[in-house]
Amino acid sequence: MGRDPARPVTTLADFRPFIHPEDVDRATDVNERAADLLARGDDYSIIFRSMRPDGEIRWLRSLAAVEHRDGVPTRAVGYVADITDSMRAELALREANRELLQEKVSLALEVLKDPLTGIANRRHLDAELPRLDAHSRAHGQGLCIALVDIDHFKQYNDLYGHPAGDAALRRVAAALRDTARHSDLVARYGGEEFAVVLPDTPDPVPLMEKFMAAIEALAIPHGGSPTGRLTISCGAIAALRTPLTMPQLFKAADEALYEAKAGGRNRYVVRSAVER
Ligand SMILES: Nc1nc2c(ncn2[C@@H]2O[C@H](COP(=O)(O)OP(=O)(O)OP(=O)(O)O)[C@@H](O)[C@H]2O)c(=O)[nH]1
Numbered sequence: 001m002g003r004d005p006a007r008p009v010t011t012l013a014d015f016r017p018f019i020h021p022e023d024v025d026r027a028t029d030v031n032e033r034a035a036d037l038l039a040r041g042d043d044y045s046i047i048f049r050s051m052r053p054d055g056e057i058r059w060l061r062s063l064a065a066v067e068h069r070d071g072v073p074t075r076a077v078g079y080v081a082d083i084t085d086s087m088r089a090e091l092a093l094r095e096a097n098r099e100l101l102q103e104k105v106s107l108a109l110e111v112l113k114d115p116l117t118g119i120a121n122r123r124h125l126d127a128e129l130p131r132l133d134a135h136s137r138a139h140g141q142g143l144c145i146a147l148v149d150i151d152h153f154k155q156y157n158d159l160y161g162h163p164a165g166d167a168a169l170r171r172v173a174a175a176l177r178d179t180a181r182h183s184d185l186v187a188r189y190g191g192e193e194f195a196v197v198l199p200d201t202p203d204p205v206p207l208m209e210k211f212m213a214a215i216e217a218l219a220i221p222h223g224g225s226p227t228g229r230l231t232i233s234c235g236a237i238a239a240l241r242t243p244l245t246m247p248q249l250f251k252a253a254d255e256a257l258y259e260a261k262a263g264g265r266n267r268y269v270v271r272s273a274v275e276r
Pocket of ligand 1: 116149150151152153154155157161162163164165166169190191192261265
């Protein structure tokens, strides 16, 4: 322990300065409980850190076994072992395992993200749909699906180049994600198309209005668009107690989006599945 062997430790008070401040109560508490353990005939074992005078921290294991005579505990015989090397190896292993687990979790999350925009990808959407569908059917609150498509995006790429197109996609994705509620799922559905699932929502119109306003606020110049700005078209379906399946709802949203495009773009069309 790096102490003078000529000065033996005889009392708990002598021992306390040897122990790491964070472990001192635990370590000395067990010592205080030794008599108790002896009375019950139990053995004990404790791991704690000691502090050498030079400040080095060592891990120690204190072990004691109770001896009995005629079934009566008579004395405790113990020793203190320096287990620093094995503790360091164990702690390093634990740390490596923790890092591995963290890496695994972040890898699993990465697989569900669209690499360009950072929002959910199609795989994430597909994985979430059964749960969202079941939730909406169980709670009968309604669910909306919206498809959002950037207008004249081919011309945007042609005019400003693919990297500028990528940057615009990122900005639109972030605007949609930040405008939607936390419980809504905003995913990149295809090239310049996004899908949004709105659980517990009977009417998608308020969010559609917000989406239009958010993209307008981005004010991304687009020389190939009649408005001079990058715009979006949206098709949404409001589903309430409908027998339609998720693929059928997406098809209905796609039809609504087609209507928005055919109607002149930069607009949304909302349909209701209960009317079908
Ligand atoms: N920069 C960039 N462009 C993409 C990406 N994914 C798809 N696109 C482009 O998006 C364009 C989509 O073109 P179209 O499907 O013709 O649609 P549009 O030009 O937006 O026309 P409308 O939707 O009818 O208004 C294509 O030129 C694709 O190359 C991407 O990740 N990055």
